[in-house]
Amino acid sequence: MISTFVDREPELELLNREWENSGARLIVLYGRRRIGKTRLLLEFIRGREGVFYIAADSTPKQQIGELKEKMAEYLRDPLLAQLEITDWNQLLKYFVKNVPDKRTYLVIDEFSYMIRSDKTILSTLQRLWDLKFSNTNIFIVLSGSLLGLMGKKVLSQSSPLYGRRSRDILLDKLPFSFTGDFSGMNFEDRVKLYMTIGGVPEYLLKASEYETFTDFIELEFFRKDGYFYREPYFIISQEFKELKTYFSILNAIAYGSTRPGEIANSVGIDARKIYPYLDNLIRLGFVERTVPIVSSGKAGIYTIKDNLFDFWFNFVHKHRERMERGAFILRNDELSGYLGKRFEIFVRDDLFNYIPLSNRFDRIGKWWHRDREIDLVALNEKSREILFIECKWKDMSHGGAKRELGKLEEKSEHVLYDSSRTDFGLIVKSIDEKEDLRQSGYLVMDLSDFRSKIG
Structure with a gap:
């Protein structure tokens, strides 16, 4: 399995340049789960001093306690470790008052979990940034995986942090050309692999355990204990409260309903109400709207953009009952038909520049x-x-x-x-x-x- 740092040099260079700039910096790093944000941040802080905290999906009290321990350890401050701190304002004020004058990082990974448990952290951070942090040499990185929450609460104009951040960085998938750094599969199997899971580093790491594409999907998708058997379900449940509605929309699109009226009819909701759902799915990169490239009209179709979601809904969700019974057998013609559909997208997005x-x-x-x-x-x-x-x-x-x-x-x-x-x-x-x-x-x-x- 690969252990080296692969193809995040542009993002790492950007972080390094920001670090070299004088004064306080506030960086927002965002991207889907398992895209490599934590790995990038660990590479960035190597040889530097500061506080690195990965937030848990828990209560504010637990998050404050965990971050307090990290800060006390860095500051070598036994008093802070013993203090009873119950809110973000108290903790962050203490830290900014005692942080060294030299360049110091405060990296909070999975910041979206902190927002979800206590939205006041945004206004608290905004106020302290304006009054305290902006006059220091602090380097703050807020990283999050819940794209909807990060977009709405951190990056939008309505966010308390709007106008404060120095840089925002979207960490996207790896290009197909880097699959060879992860997988020892032959070239054709690497193409199938990428059309199935895309360029998400954590997914490619899992695939690197297999010599063939067939072994990989049979053991990791089609078995109840497989790594990907519930992965899309978990992603959607993290992003959306109306889980059943979004699930039904994605399923309808995967089954061939591509126009808004068709999708709404399949899901069972009013056609006029389908558009906000589709817009949210597009914003998060799960779905795309396509119009004919040469056309005077505006009518478009909706398809699943995300490789993993498309494969999962076409196979795992579709055949789940048989998979639960251990009775599912993959038909080659079904797989070939699916790969044929994805191949034109793969050529458009990943191979066209080699033509x-x-x-x-x-x-x-x-x-x-x-x-x-x-x-x-x-x-x-x-x-x-x-x-x-x-x-x-x-x-x-x-x-x-x-x-x-x-x-x-x-x-x-x-x-x-x-x-x-x-x-x-x-x-x-x-x-x-x-x-x-x-x-x-x-x-x-x-x-x-x-x-x-x-x-």
Whole structure:
């Protein structure tokens, strides 16, 4: 299992630069559970002095007591350790009064738990920042995993801390190219893995225990004691009070309801009331709204954006009863169909920059109209260049590829776009006689091409 620090250098460099700046600093670090915030912060504080506290999802009294112990230990202050402190104002005032003049960190991880247990900590911190902390050499980092709470209570204009923070950092998923640092699986299995769990470091660490993708999903998704068997349920329950409603919406989308009216009907709520729920799911990165890239209309469809959620709802939630009985057997055609659906998203988000023509285009998306659909369309609005791509999770023959490209050319004639140059591409799992198709002017790539570029 990997133990080194992987690909958080930009965020670490940003924290280091802020540390070198003079005066008090207030940094907000946020990102989903298991994305690597704690690991980044531990790397950042290495060789530096201060207080590092990971808040528990508990009462304010317990949180205050735990942080008081950490502060007393750092300050070497037995008096503080014995003091009966019952509120945040008292504790933080004591700390700022006794903290050394030198650069000192106060890192609070899982700060969102502290907000949830006592919202007054925000106004207390704001008041003490204005009156005390801002005149010191303190370096405060507030880190949280509950994205909705962090966004609304810490980052929004209505937050007491608005205008006080020096920097906010969103820690996002790792790029696909780093899966090789975690997993010894072959390239195709790494692609399947990423389409299933995305670039969450903790998830990739769990996958690193397995040699094949099949073993990984069978033991960690499809068994009751598996690591991922309840993971999305836990994430959703942490973020939303209306657990059943959000769960039903995600399930409806996973089952193919993609328009607001369809989703509302499936869930059983008024169509006009579905939009706030969808907006919240989009804000947290669980769902995305897509419109045809070339279209005069505004009608869009909703799909599950999060890799883990999409796989989980399509397999674990769908087949949970059989999994509970130990009777679930994964069908290869069902898995292949699912991977085919995710593959076009994977190409769009993670492989497109490795395509030779990619630097010509500034927009990429999907196109559809009535019964016609094109997986990916890339545009350069200034030069009016356009690239049409079909993405197929298949082992394709030379003849099959030619037929697919012919269909693509036919469908492209229905896209209303006045282009100066038009190219056509096909990206598949594997393909025969690629060079012949390339000589004919097509962009043709399979996994072996990306493996040579990514490693």
